[in-house]
Amino acid sequence: MPGTTTLAAIKDLRDRIDYHNHQYFVLDAPELSDSQYDELMLELRSLESEHPELVTPDSPTQRVGAEPLEGFTQAEHPVPLLSLGNAFDDEEFMAWHARVADLLEEPQFDMVCELKFDGLAVALTYEDGLLTRGATRGNGVVGEDVTSNMRTIRSIPLRVPAAAPRRFEVRGEVIFPKSKFEAFNEQRIADGLPPYAHPRNTAAGSVRQLDPRTTAERPLDIFVYSLGYAEPMEFDTHWQTLSGLAALGFKTNPHSRLVHTPNEALDYCKTWVEGWENLDYGCDGVVVKVNRFDYQRHLGVVGREPRWAIAYKFPATQATTQLLDIAVNVGRTGSINPYAVLEPVNINGVTVRQATLHNADYIRSKDLRIGDWVVVERAGEVIPQVVSSIVSKRTGNERAFEMPEICPSCDEPVVRAEGEAAHLCVNAACPAQLVRLLEHFVSRGAMDIEGLGIKQTTVLLEKGLIRQVADLYTLNKDDLLVLDRFGETSVANLLAAIEASKSRPFSRVLVAVGIQHVGSEVAELLARHFPNIDALMNASREELEAVQSIGPKIAEAVVAYFGNESNRAVIEKLRAVGVTMEAEQGEEPVEQVLEGLRFVVTGRLERFSRSEITGRIKDLGGAVSGSVSKKTDYLVAGEDAGSKLVDAENLGVPVITEDDFLDLVQSRSGET
Ligand code: IVH
Numbered sequence: 001m002p003g004t005t006t007l008a009a010i011k012d013l014r015d016r017i018d019y020h021n022h023q024y025f026v027l028d029a030p031e032l033s034d035s036q037y038d039e040l041m042l043e044l045r046s047l048e049s050e051h052p053e054l055v056t057p058d059s060p061t062q063r064v065g066a067e068p069l070e071g072f073t074q075a076e077h078p079v080p081l082l083s084l085g086n087a088f089d090d091e092e093f094m095a096w097h098a099r100v101a102d103l104l105e106e107p108q109f110d111m112v113c114e115l116k117f118d119g120l121a122v123a124l125t126y127e128d129g130l131l132t133r134g135a136t137r138g139n140g141v142v143g144e145d146v147t148s149n150m151r152t153i154r155s156i157p158l159r160v161p162a163a164a165p166r167r168f169e170v171r172g173e174v175i176f177p178k179s180k181f182e183a184f185n186e187q188r189i190a191d192g193l194p195p196y197a198h199p200r201n202t203a204a205g206s207v208r209q210l211d212p213r214t215t216a217e218r219p220l221d222i223f224v225y226s227l228g229y230a231e232p233m234e235f236d237t238h239w240q241t242l243s244g245l246a247a248l249g250f251k252t253n254p255h256s257r258l259v260h261t262p263n264e265a266l267d268y269c270k271t272w273v274e275g276w277e278n279l280d281y282g283c284d285g286v287v288v289k290v291n292r293f294d295y296q297r298h299l300g301v302v303g304r305e306p307r308w309a310i311a312y313k314f315p316a317t318q319a320t321t322q323l324l325d326i327a328v329n330v331g332r333t334g335s336i337n338p339y340a341v342l343e344p345v346n347i348n349g350v351t352v353r354q355a356t357l358h359n360a361d362y363i364r365s366k367d368l369r370i371g372d373w374v375v376v377e378r379a380g381e382v383i384p385q386v387v388s389s390i391v392s393k394r395t396g397n398e399r400a401f402e403m404p405e406i407c408p409s410c411d412e413p414v415v416r417a418e419g420e421a422a423h424l425c426v427n428a429a430c431p432a433q434l435v436r437l438l439e440h441f442v443s444r445g446a447m448d449i450e451g452l453g454i455k456q457t458t459v460l461l462e463k464g465l466i467r468q469v470a471d472l473y474t475l476n477k478d479d480l481l482v483l484d485r486f487g488e489t490s491v492a493n494l495l496a497a498i499e500a501s502k503s504r505p506f507s508r509v510l511v512a513v514g515i516q517h518v519g520s521e522v523a524e525l526l527a528r529h530f531p532n533i534d535a536l537m538n539a540s541r542e543e544l545e546a547v548q549s550i551g552p553k554i555a556e557a558v559v560a561y562f563g564n565e566s567n568r569a570v571i572e573k574l575r576a577v578g579v580t581m582e583a584e585q586g587e588e589p590v591e592q593v594l595e596g597l598r599f600v601v602t603g604r605l606e607r608f609s610r611s612e613i614t615g616r617i618k619d620l621g622g623a624v625s626g627s628v629s630k631k632t633d634y635l636v637a638g639e640d641a642g643s644k645l646v647d648a649e650n651l652g653v654p655v656i657t658e659d660d661f662l663d664l665v666q667s668r669s670g671e672t
Contacts, residue, residue, distance in 0.1 A: 006047065010054055013044040017060040018159070018249075025155040025221075026251040029598075029631040030623075058130050058159040066148035068211035075135035075145040077123060079228045081171065082140065083304045084116075084287060084311040090266055093288070096310045097262040100290060103299055103307065110291035112238045113268040114225055114256045116311050118282030119175035120204040123228055124150060127167050131158050136207060140304060146207055152216035157249040164248050165230040172224030172250075175281040176203040179626060180219040190517055190553045192419045194361040197385045198377070200282050221281070224250045237291045254629050255647065258291065269312045275643025276314060278602070280626045285313040318377045319352075320390065321345035326357065326370055326401040330409050332436035333516045335422040338363060338401065340374070340386050347378040355384040359421045360403050367391075369398035408432070428566040431461055434468070437514045441469045444609045445520055446512035447501040451494040456483050468566070469513070470573035472498055506532070506583045513570065516557040520611065525549055526558070532582035533571060537562045592621025593668040597633045599624050600648075603641035607658045620665065628653055636661050 017040050024030040024037070032040075041060070048055050055062065087093040101107050121137035134150025136143040150156055153174065176184075176199040184202075185195035196202040206218040227233075227241055235241040239258045246252045255272075259265050269286045276283045290296055290308040299307040325341040340355040355376055357363050366388060368374065373393040378384045407414055407425035409432030416423045425433065438457040442449040449472070460466045465479050475498070480491040504512075507527035511520055518526070529547045530536035536558070544555035561567050575581050599617050601610065601624065608616070613636065614624045628635055628647040635641075635648040635655045648655050656664070 006051060007054065010044065010047050010051070013040060013047070014059055016040055017044060018157070021060060021154055022157070022249055026249065027631065028625055028627075028629060060158070063152050063154065063158070064212055064216040066151070066212045068213075069148070071210070072144035072146065072208070075133065075138075075143050077135065077138075077141055077143060077228070079169070080140045080304075081121060081123060081137045081143075081228070082301060082306050084309055085305045086285075087310050087312050090269075093266060093269070093310065093312055094262060097265075100299060100307065104295055106295075108261065109295060110237075110239070111259050111262075111265055112242070112256060112289045112291050113259055113265055114287045114289070115223075115253055115272065115276075115279070115283045116285040116287045116313075117173035117175055117223055117225075117253075118200045118284045119173040120200070120207050121171065122146070122150065122174055122207070122222070123169050123171050124156065124224075125167075125169045126160055126164065129159050129162060129164060131156065144208065148212040149207055149209060149215040152212055153220045153222055155221050155251040160248045165232055165234065168230035169228035170224045170245060170250060171226045171228050172222045174203050174207055174220055174222050175199070176206065177219060177221055177280045177626075178282070179280050184219070186517075189359070189421055192421050194365050194421060195358050197362075197366075197387055222251055223253045223281075225253070225287075236293055238289050238293070238296075239291050254627070255643075271643060271646055273314055275646070278642050278644065283314075284317075285311045287311050315348050317348055318375055318387065319345045319347045320373055320375055321352075323368060323370060323372045323374045323386070323389070326363065326368070328404060328408055330407060330425055330430060330432035330436065332433055332440045332514045334425045334427070334430065334433050335359075336403065336407065336414055336425060337422075338403070340368075340376075342374075342376060345376060347376065347384075350378060352376055352378055352384045355386045357386060360401075360423060361421050363401050369394075369400055371395075371398035428564060429467070434461060434466070437469055438466070438472075440514055441472070441512045442501075445611055446508055447504055448508075449494075449497045449501045451490065451497055456486075459483055468570050468573070470570050470577065470579075473502070473574070473577035473579070502578045503580060506580050509574070509580055510536075513561075513567070513574075515561040517554045518557065522550070522554055527583045530583075533575065537568070537571070593665060594620040594622030597622045598631055599634050599636060600626070600628050600632050600644055600653075601636045602644040603638035605636075605638040605658050607662075613658075613661075616665075634661070634664075 020030070020032050020037055020040070044059070045061055048059065048061055085096070087096055101109070123135050123137070123143070124131060125133040131151065133145065134147045134156075135145055138144060151158060178199055181199045181202070188195050196205075202218070203220060206215050206220055209215045224245055225242075226238070227235070227245070235244055242252050242256055257268055259268060265288050272283070272286055288310050290299065296306070296308040301307065322343040323340050324343055326338050327341050328336050328338050331337050338357040338360065340357050342353055342355060344351050344353045357368070366386065368386060368389050372389040374389050375387040376384055377387050403414065403423050405414055406412065407427065407430060410425065410427050410430040412425055412427040412430065414423050414425055435454060435457055438452070439454055441447055442452045457466070459482065460475070460479070463482060465475060466472065475495070477491055477495065480486055480494060505527070507520070507523040510518060510523040510526055525547060526536060530539055539558070541552075541555045541559050544550050544558055545552060594617055599622055601613055605613060617624050625632065628644050628651060630651055632648070632651070632653045635644060635653050636658065637645050637655050638658065645655065647653075
């Protein structure tokens with residue numbers, strides 16, 4: 001029998017872990033470092049393994065415990081999940097408001113404005129304080145039981161405080177954060193798997209995995225937006241419900257607002273028509289809900305749509321058009337990248353002519369054929385995507401796509417390495433690769449050489465002045481004067497920029513040379529473990545893999561890169577001209593003058609790139625988050641700041657410029 005002290009210790013650990021989970025995953029305000037958190041989990045795991053009889057389903061160790069399922073069972077919804085009527089412009093919204101006012105015989109009534117999240121709707125049942133069921137929306141009446149998968153989402157509480165109703169159901173939307181999507185796809189490509197096109201579909205697919213371990217690997221999140229039912233029901237309004245749910249530990253969305261007039265609601269919609277692209281999750285409109293529940297009941301439901309709520313939809317981001325051709329270009333590492341040539345189509349004010357198709361597997365998995373009608377989507381800064389083909393519009397004249405057998409740039413054979421999704425041109429002297437590589441080499445996160453665009457590099461290549469990236473460093477004034485619109489001053493500036501780039505840190509050089517799978521994070525890891533280029537060049541696959549977070553794909557890519565004769569020649573030339581080839585050492589540790597401060601950065605900055613300023617903040621001990629909350633200490637805002645600025649103003653978060661930021665750093669360095 002375990003002693004009461006063990007029981008108490010286990011309970012104490014679970015409470016602490018739940019608390020820190022909530023701080024981290026729900027409030028985005030962590031108080032512990034990752035390793036401190038891991039330590040608590042480790043302690044709990046070890047106590048539980050000594051006393052398996054004390055393991056309970058609500059223990060934070062039990063988020064992934066369930067066995068894979070054969071199939072999902074049906075989950076009936078005691079109270080159906082409704083749909084929403086739409087308003088496509090201000091007029092339609094005003095018409096809805098007038099109808100409601102009429103039915104209520106009240107000219108004015110409070111409303112709650114919320115974002116309409118573009119994810120997968122779920123209903124979570126809690127009984128006696130524990131999560132007992134998670135179900136998808138399905139057709140609104142019957143969904144699928146996805147409890148084991150819901151348990152893996154860390155912003156979903158496994159248990160709620162004793163003050164919660166005895167039995168209740170919360171509803172919300174599971175989302176796949178945009179910021180995690182790209183890295184997730186990169187990893188899939190690195191693992192030889194086809195990338196996903198769309199965060200929403202990926203969220204939905206992740207929730208419907210039969211093996212909860214797969215779901216657990218996806219960085220899913222949730223926003224809850226209503227109570228399906230509660231016994232007993234303690235709230236009179238929707239606004240109270242939202243804060244009540246937050247008090248029970250649920251993740252509600254910080255952008256929801258209580259408004260009193262239709263104009264305020266329209267202002268909210270307008271803010272987000274302009275601002276939604278900066279959100280870290282899909283959002284396709286605003287939901288406006290009548291606040292008082294007695295009013296909601298009075299208004300009732302027509303068919304599946306409640307009269308008391310409406311979705312104000314944002315202008316479409318998708319359009320259909322014809323896939324005229326599938327062409328390929330050559331990436332900087334030699335990957336042959338197919339892309340869609342489209343009949344030009346206007347999506348939300350921008351003419352889209354091309355869309356990425358990633359690789360041959362992607363085209364096959366979507367069964368895209370040349371000549372197909374396709375659905376194309378454009379969102380934010382994301383490259384336009386082909387979402388699907390419209391099979392019903394086929395005429396029989398469509399053609400399947402075949403990867404070219406020779407490189408379109410250098411006519412050398414194209415190969416596909418085993419287990420890799422990409423087809424490659426392995427000719428190190430391929431001019432198309434070199435253009436891309438140069439473009440990458442001079443870019444901001446790499447050697448940061450201003451003044452060399454793709455046009456100029458193409459000319460330099462055509463004239464034979466550059467045969468590999470290191471040749472940049474032996475260009476002279478006369479070479480550069482051949483460039484269009486390059487006079488004495490711009491040549492002098494460019495030469496100075498090239499010279500200055502020699503002192504970029506070693507990790508940036510590793511990014512610049514274009515080793516497959518080596519981006520800034522991996523490069524920093526490598527530079528930390530291999531203090532100079534010789535150590536790295538001579539590292540074996542095993543030595544590389546011994547570095548935490550470096551897996552076999554990266555190790556292989558590094559070994560392959562340095563195993564290539566012409567790559568070594570590039571490195572030797574870079575070394576000879578004086579480019580940094582070792583990590584800085586013996587530097588004083590940077591003073592953590594921003595410790596404890598949380599920043600959000602928005603808008604276009606003059607002095608820093610986005611990665612530079614976030615890097616600087618983190619180096620100085622500060623934290624950077626993606627959205628403004630009450631916990632934010634400063635919003636650093638540049639030109640054209642959007643919704644984050646509005647949020648900061650609403651929440652009273654100080655807004656500072658880049659110069660203010662530098663002053664802040666300066667003044668805090670003085671203090672310590
Ligand atoms: S309320 C009437 N609130 O939209 C109540 N739904 O068309 C309807 N959705 O599949 C639900 N964000 O998953 C509500 N803030 C939000 C929402 C939201 C997204 C989805 C919901 C449902 C669909 C309804």
